[in-house]
Amino acid sequence: MRYTAAHWGAYAFDESTGLQPLADDPAPSRIGRGWLSATTNKRSRVLSPVIRKGWLEGDRGAARSSDDFVRVTWDEAVRRVAEELARVRTAHGNGAIFAGSYGWSSAGRFHHAQGQLRRFLNCFGGFVGSRDTYSHAAAEVLFPYILGMSQRQLQDNVTSIEEVAEHCELLLAFGGISGRTAQITASGASYHEIPDWLGRLSAGGTRLVSVSPQRSDFSSAEWVSVRPGTDTALMLALTHEIVVSGRENRAFLKRCTSGWPQFRAYLTGETDAVAKSADWAAPTCDVSADRIRTLAHELAGKRSMIAVAWGLQRADHGEQPIWAALALASVLGQIGQPGTGFSFGYGSTSPVGRPTRLVPWPSLPQGRNPVGDFIPVARLADMLAHARTDYHYDGETRTYPDIRLVYWVGGNPFHHHQDLRRLDSAWTRPDTIVVHEHAWTASARRADIVLPATTPLERDDIMMNRRDPRLIYMSQILSPIGEAQHDYEIFRRIARQLGFEDQFTEGREVDDWLRQLWACATEVAARHGFGLPDFDRFRDEGVFAVPDAEEHRRLMRDFVDDPERAPLATESGRITLYNETISGFGLDDCPGHPTWLPPVESLLDAPDGALHLISGQPDTRLHAQNDLGSEALNDKIGGREPALMHPATASARGLAEGDVVRLSNVRGACLAGLRLSENIRPDCIALATGAWFDPQIVGGEWLEVHGNPNVLTIDKGCSELSQGNIAHTALVCVEAWDEPLPALSIDRPPRILEGPG
Ligand SMILES: Nc1nc2c(c(=O)[nH]1)N[C@H]1C(S)=C(S)[C@@H](COP(=O)(O)OP(=O)(O)OC[C@H]3O[C@@H](n4cnc5c(=O)[nH]c(N)nc54)[C@H](O)[C@@H]3O)O[C@H]1N2
Ligand SMILES: Nc1nc2c(c(=O)[nH]1)N[C@H]1C(S)=C(S)[C@@H](COP(=O)(O)OP(=O)(O)OC[C@H]3O[C@@H](n4cnc5c(=O)[nH]c(N)nc54)[C@H](O)[C@@H]3O)O[C@H]1N2
Numbered sequence: 159m160r161y162t163a164a165h166w167g168a169y170a171f172d173e174s175t176g177l178q179p180l181a182d183d184p185a186p187s188r189i190g191r192g193w194l195s196a197t198t199n200k201r202s203r204v205l206s207p208v209i210r211k212g213w214l215e216g217d218r219g220a221a222r223s224s225d226d227f228v229r230v231t232w233d234e235a236v237r238r239v240a241e242e243l244a245r246v247r248t249a250h251g252n253g254a255i256f257a258g259s260y261g262w263s264s265a266g267r268f269h270h271a272q273g274q275l276r277r278f279l280n281c282f283g284g285f286v287g288s289r290d291t292y293s294h295a296a297a298e299v300l301f302p303y304i305l306g307m308s309q310r311q312l313q314d315n316v317t318s319i320e321e322v323a324e325h326c327e328l329l330l331a332f333g334g335i336s337g338r339t340a341q342i343t344a345s346g347a348s349y350h351e352i353p354d355w356l357g358r359l360s361a362g363g364t365r366l367v368s369v370s371p372q373r374s375d376f377s378s379a380e381w382v383s384v385r386p387g388t389d390t391a392l393m394l395a396l397t398h399e400i401v402v403s404g405r406e407n408r409a410f411l412k413r414c415t416s417g418w419p420q421f422r423a424y425l426t427g428e429t430d431a432v433a434k435s436a437d438w439a440a441p442t443c444d445v446s447a448d449r450i451r452t453l454a455h456e457l458a459g460k461r462s463m464i465a466v467a468w469g470l471q472r473a474d475h476g477e478q479p480i481w482a483a484l485a486l487a488s489v490l491g492q493i494g495q496p497g498t499g500f501s502f503g504y505g506s507t508s509p510v511g512r513p514t515r516l517v518p519w520p521s522l523p524q525g526r527n528p529v530g531d532f533i534p535v536a537r538l539a540d541m542l543a544h545a546r547t548d549y550h551y552d553g554e555t556r557t558y559p560d561i562r563l564v565y566w567v568g569g570n571p572f573h574h575h576q577d578l579r580r581l582d583s584a585w586t587r588p589d590t591i592v593v594h595e596h597a598w599t600a601s602a603r604r605a606d607i608v609l610p611a612t613t614p615l616e617r618d619d620i621m622m623n624r625r626d627p628r629l630i631y632m633s634q635i636l637s638p639i640g641e642a643q644h645d646y647e648i649f650r651r652i653a654r655q656l657g658f659e660d661q662f663t664e665g666r667e668v669d670d671w672l673r674q675l676w677a678c679a680t681e682v683a684a685r686h687g688f689g690l691p692d693f694d695r696f697r698d699e700g701v702f703a704v705p706d707a708e709e710h711r712r713l714m715r716d717f718v719d720d721p722e723r724a725p726l727a728t729e730s731g732r733i734t735l736y737n738e739t740i741s742g743f744g745l746d747d748c749p750g751h752p753t754w755l756p757p758v759e760s761l762l763d764a765p766d767g768a769l770h771l772i773s774g775q776p777d778t779r780l781h782a783q784n785d786l787g788s789e790a791l792n793d794k795i796g797g798r799e800p801a802l803m804h805p806a807t808a809s810a811r812g813l814a815e816g817d818v819v820r821l822s823n824v825r826g827a828c829l830a831g832l833r834l835s836e837n838i839r840p841d842c843i844a845l846a847t848g849a850w851f852d853p854q855i856v857g858g859e860w861l862e863v864h865g866n867p868n869v870l871t872i873d874k875g876c877s878e879l880s881q882g883n884i885a886h887t888a889l890v891c892v893e894a895w896d897e898p899l900p901a902l903s904i905d906r907p908p909r910i911l912e913g914p915g
């Protein structure tokens with residue numbers, strides 16, 4: 159038996175049964191069912207190195223996205239990349255090379271695409287990187303100020319879900335807690351416990367309330383159907399009701415927080431003459447004032463947990479709902495108690511709240527980046543379009559670099575970025591774009607040099623994920639498809655051409671690196687008091703269960719037990735409900751305490767008939783990965799990505815289940831296939847991310863014909879503090895598509911001319 163792993167699961171493989179999820183995984187992901195077919199789909203795989211025709215002829219980017227490619231040999235491709243890197247470094251310096259290269263790549267410690275890229279470019283003198291993630295940038299920047307810990311530290315210390323099941327009486331989940339997103343663990347998932355835990359919670363008498371525009375975000379909970387983008391107002395009102403009824407936990411506020419007087423003055427309206435009451439919030443949130451008051455009283459009378467899904471902060475002013483939720487939990491004063499308080503990200507991926515020992519397994523050493531320059535990750539198009547102009551981030555004024563060469567491996571900006579037409583135009587700026595990919599993604603189609611990379615199914619690797627209870631030896635299952643090479647091998651060849659092969663490889667082959675990683679892992683395990691089998695045995699057996707791995711956590715327990723002895727690393731040593739430092743930045747879009755700020759676009763001032771677009775994570779795939787695999791394809795409607803709409807909304811427009819519709823706004827338009835459900839608010843439409851970007855000119859107009867919501871989303875930062883993306887903030891118009899259905903172009907490769915050699 160061979161084993162392998164992905165972000166969505168771990169699998170046993172033999173020729174007769176194919177890929178099978180591990181037998182003891184209680185809730186294997188459906189995404190795995192589309193993996194093999196996506197990987198072996200030769201119409202979507204990059205089969206050989208290619209170079210854009212216009213680039214070979216001296217065009218520096220104008221025709222990116224519409225050009226033909228020329229097939230070249232590996233030798234030629236490697237030589238061209240090496241020469242171009244050298245040219246750019248000589249003419250402009252390493253600070254003109256952008257390799258932020260955001261993206262999820264694949265599970266497996268050694269072949270991790272970004273790790274390989276960074277190691278390679280660090281040997282070459284460095285590059286401009288990116289900071290934070292598309293997942294939770296607002297939290298990454300904000301948490302150190304308000305909680306004195308990084309988002310990663312918070313995630314590692316979030317109260318165990320087992321404690322919640324045991325002690326919590328009322329779980330109030332903003333954005334729900336969903337088995338859909340809990341299919342995933344970054345770096346590999348051998349175990350999915352969230353559906354089981356949710357089942358136990360509802361069976362065990364914990365009252366479950368989900369505040370979300372979609373009931374399906376937490377099906378077993380009572381549904382508070384909130385108008386998207388308005389949770390902050392609701393949280394403020396809940397807090398206000400608790401305070402005006404005199405039920406705030408004053409002892410906790412005094413001992414464990416700073417800035418309560420300033421925040422309280424805002425809450426009660428002392429500072430702006432607006433009390434943030436239930437009556438004030440009700441018309442904004444579309445939740446009745448009575449319901450807000452009742453909920454507030456229940457929260458105060460019960461052992462309560464305020465949980466927030468990551469999605470809430472992927473929105474305009476995304477800092478506010480997480481800060482307001484923390485303030486609500488502080489006023490309730492149950493932080494640090496068993497199973498109650500505040501949490502962020504239960505269900506957003508599988509391991510958040512998992513009571514497992516965290517073992518810091520080794521990864522490929524990446525060296526040091528001498529350049530040190532970076533952009534906030536979601537400011538990509540701004541950087542390309544506005545070289546050398548200033549912007550604000552985390553209290554600093556910074557300057558965008560002037561980028562001449564973009565190097566992307568393991569990510570798909572034409573999936574993950576907002577307002578893709580804007581990106582498409584900024585993308586013409588650099589001289590050269592190099593992409594390694596398995597598949598003809600939209601980003602690969604918009605590169606100058608595309609190098610075919612192997613997938614995890616075509617190589618040996620080790621899944622070592624600090625948050626997973628198993629280590630998996632990932633055995634090669636398929637021969638490399640076409641001329642695909644490992645990213646490592648590609649970089650080795652380019653490094654050889656540039657004269658630093660030995661520095662990059664340290665003389666090791668893949669197998670040597672895997673043994674080296676395993677040797678380091680063995681030392682790490684020893685420090686944690688257990689042994690690992692020797693490498694050959696591990697490779698033969700394929701799976702190693704990390705022993706005695708139960709470890710329950712309770713967020714901020716030590717701090718709450720004794721704030722003097724275990725202060726938080728904030729400006730006051732306590733939770734900051736008003737933060738002097740943030741206030742000192744003087745930002746209108748992120749003041750010094752949680753604040754209701756209307757989003758740049760919302761139903762509160764929408765044109766007639768506009769719907770709010772929810773573009774969350776897809777159930778059938780990981781982002782855009784496996785979109786051309788069977789699981790995602792079988793879910794499409796008329797070949798288009800399904801969009802979820804309330805039946806009343808559909809019938810008011812004369813639309814029916816299965817219709818193809820056109821979603822549009824000032825930024826763009828796309829087609830989607832209609833699916834009806836009462837589990838979504840009538841003023842919303844949900845179109846998951848990840849349908850491969852397929853823009854065409856149809857009837858003289860620009861149209862994305864496949865259902866990619868990022869042609870509609872807004873490319874703006876949450877605020878000048880975090881500059882996180884605001885994918886969940888957008889309005890759209892929806893109408894029937896009565897024209898003939900345009901054929902998709904993404905299910906076949908771009909035109910590739912046979913090269914001279
Ligand atoms: N509208 C909207 N947009 C969003 C979001 C949203 O909620 N709404 N969510 C955002 C979030 S949270 C995220 S994390 C991003 C995700 O965005 P991405 O991480 O960019 O999306 P993926 O499709 O996972 O892209 C990974 C790419 O790496 C390639 N790849 C995988 N393994 C390897 C490898 O070993 N080598 C090489 N060379 N390539 C490899 C895959 O083929 C794939 O194309 O999207 C963001 N975009
Ligand atoms: N199957 C699958 N799972 C995934 C991924 C995937 O691609 N596929 N991607 C993974 C990644 S990279 C990440 S970062 C996580 C993201 O995990 P999340 O951020 O938790 O996932 P989302 O689907 O973006 O958002 C969750 C829900 O928030 C709700 N929501 C949207 N706007 C609002 C609002 O204003 N208020 C409230 N209360 N709710 C709102 C939506 O209904 C949505 O279903 O998912 C991970 N899990």
Ligand SMILES: [Mo]
Pocket residue numbers: 292293294
């Ligand atoms: Mo993410």
